[in-house]
Amino acid sequence: MTHRKKDAKKRFSFTRLVFGTVLLSMLAGVLFVEAYVNAEFHPDHSEGAGRQTRVPQSVIDGGPIIDTRNGAVHSYTLPAKTIALTFDDGPDPQWTPRIIEVLRRHNVNATFFVVGTQVTRHADIVAELARGGDEIGIHSFTHPRLDNLSQWQRELEYSQTQLAVIRATGRKSALLRLPYSSSANAIDDANWPLVQEAGQLGYLSVMTDTDSRDWSRPGVDAIVRGATPEGDKGSIVLMHDAGGDRAQTVEALDRFIPMMQQRGYTFTTVSGGLAKALAGSDIAVDAPATSADKRRALALVTAVSVADWIMELLRVLFLIVGVLTIGRTLALFLLAGRHARKRRSKTWRWGPPVVEPVSVIVPAYNEKEGIEAAVRSLAGGDHPGGIEVVVVDDGSTDGTAELVEAMGLPNVRVVRIPNGGKPNALNVGVALAKHDLIVMVDGDTVFEPDSVRHLVQPFADPTVGAVAGNVKVGNRGSIVARWQHIEYVIGFNLDRRLYDLLQVMPTIPGAIGAFRRQALRDIGGISHDTLAEDTDATMALCRTGWRVVYEERARAWTEAPSTLRQLWLQRYRWSYGTMQAMWKHRRSLVDRGPSGRFGRVGLPFIAFFGIALPLLAPLIDILLVYGLFFSSWKITTFAWLAMFGMQVLTAVVAFRLDKEKLRPLWVLPLQQFVYRQLMYIVLIQSMGTALTGARLRWHKLHRAGSAGSSAPVATMLSAGSPPASAPSGVSVSEPVAAQGGASELGRDDAGAPVGGGRFGADEPVDGWTSVGAGAPADGWPRTRAGTARLGSRPPAGTDAFGAAGAWPPADALRSAGAWPPADVRAAGPGEGAGGTAPADPPRRGVAQVPHASAPEHRVSEHTAVLYAVSRTRLLRSSSAAESEGEGS
Incomplete structure (x- = not known):
């Protein structure tokens, strides 16, 4: 099977290579024909007689x-x-x-x-x-x-x-x-x-x-x-x-x-x-x-006609690129500036200060290089309500979990699960999180001390369901990383401000984003349907009527790819995942209410400025080369410099808005001739993959642990300092073992494990997974906060994400049992095993779209761990085959 998959992958790669080569050859041929038939000539009088x-x-x-x-x-x-x-x-x-x-x-x-x-x-x-x-x-x-x-x-x-x-x-x-x-x-x-x-x-x-x-x-x-x-x-x-x-x-x-x-x-x-x-x-x-002459004549005229038609099309597309670029630039300047002035006004408030405790979920797969700095920056945040950090080790093989445990931070917990992908790890973290304010963070990201506090302040507005933070590139030493730094500043400080004002935010970055538990419940959790789970979830939130806003003060420092190959792999996945998410939520184009508004405003914006404009942008370079060699080089150079000047102006405005130094902009000219071309090819390759229906795997990037190299020094917790918010009698480590592994769900005041046992060690009873050896006789593992059953169906109406309260949350542990059984799909919000449980009442003033049960946003099998932490769900053979090595 493995060899057949590799052979198929090689054949597909070869086919794409051939297709790309043929396409480029055709374009080169068209431009050559067009250049040939448009060769300039001087009037007949210009040449005199010689000897x-x-x-x-x-x-x-x-x-x-x-x-x-x-x-x-x-x-x-x-x-x-x-x-x-x-x-x-x-x-x-x-x-x-x-x-x-x-x-x-x-x-x-x-x-x-x-x-x-x-x-x-x-x-x-x-x-x-x-x-x-x-x-x-x-x-x-x-x-x-x-x-x-x-x-x-x-x-x-x-x-x-x-x-x-x-x-x-x-x-x-x-x-x-x-x-x-x-x-x-x-x-x-x-x-x-x-x-x-x-x-x-x-x-x-x-x-x-x-x-x-x-x-x-x-x-x-x-x-x-x-x-x-x-x-x-x-x-x-x-x-x-x-x-x-x-x-x-x-x-x-x-x-x-x-x-x-x-x-x-x-x-x-x-x-x-x-x-x-x-x-x-x-x-x-x-x-x-003769007839042969006529056939050759037809071929010649057809070739010239096709070249003329394609060249005319390129001119029209170039005009479209110009209009889109100018329109986007004007919109960014006007709306982004308005957004910045409004948010930085002395009278601006989201509402009363948010001081509720926060749970931070860190999905981690082989993140040993940067996990310690990331966790320490999160645990040391200055949020007054307290911060709980839940590190979900997604089957790491490099000792990531052990490194976090060895840190001894009292408000940090570690959960071990078999490798199932980032959405799966996030959903496990949400199910086991204590609080209703959820922050999701990549394992290679370093927070500033006040990032969590700033990030959750928009939740003072009851209509806000999620918040996008401000991602900064931490490792700026290489040219490739500096190019990404420029891209991040422009993207987050102009594009996100624009989307915020239009209320069509397309993506909450995986590096720093905050959610209400209720908002996550409304969309059925983080779906595994696309490779851009953050974009997918954000679009779903917009469709439900939740506001998704941008908080510039909440800054997170991430490690950007430092080589062109790593950058290629990352952007290939991002581009392809975004296209998947757009296709998944295409029905919003004909919906009513908030879903329809997002579909008719947000999706066109993403399509035009996120896909069409980057896809058409190579025309600028193609026509530049064509014009320099086969047309008026003065006019061509002037047009290109005008477009470049617009990009420089955009970058300067973005850097000023983000209070960044302008020094990195010296690499912007080089970006036009290397970085942009790479992004063109990535997007074209992603489009080809999407059109052919090929399956793209998640490519794990190699990290060096340099995310915080440019970040401000964070306040760190020492091993002996008190936790930010940890109930008494509860351990800070919670390994959820794989097949045959031990499971500690907590410790009592004397330090003895509570609920120890083996998931999947015993055979299911009546179709439900049992707790296994070591559980109390009645099947209920006990903690100081109460009891939660692991081996039976929960009461009707119990949600999968858990409710606020003492850790472990009772509802989360109920959901961690074998509910629903293996032969029943993952239940949506308000659904029991048979879908008979009453749904949560709609929130006043917020439209409800039942994405968890809608075909375009169903919870995938990978995320069923929200409802059943069992051998049947966690150790699916297909999951192991399909997701082996997926990075979180």
């Missing part, structure tokens, strides 16, 4: 039509009073139709030397020219300096333009005008080999007799003078129907044609003038295209 030592004198002194086919050299001149109008660089969607209109009005045909890239985009114009009797010639595909290209590139320029013409007209053209050419007497040693080569490929080279110089827009009169031949000579006249504003050309043409007709001139095409010059001899200048 002419190898050009035959007959060509220099000859006519504008040069035939070098079959190895011979012939040149031809149009007869007297014959004009062939020629137009270069088109077709243009604006000016070519206007020129056609003038030609048709005067019943004149002309020859159009077209650029292949333009033909692929405006084939209908070329087709109209051909239908009207006008002639089509080749003017290259991208208008390059042909003498700077290799022979195969020149042939490609001709052949691609030919294919474009075939696609538009169905015929091949034998007329060619080289880019940057003029009259025959201007052919130099650099261009003569090109004329010879064109003849070998079957082309007639067409030069000019008179140049209207309309490209310079000298005025209508000057254009007419430039186009007029001397005396009665025949002439091939050069004009342009593209490459800029051609209004003067259109007006000059409308005057030039009737003026020359009055002088007795005849207007014809190049081939018509050549036939007239040869006195009836026929020289073929076009031919029908």
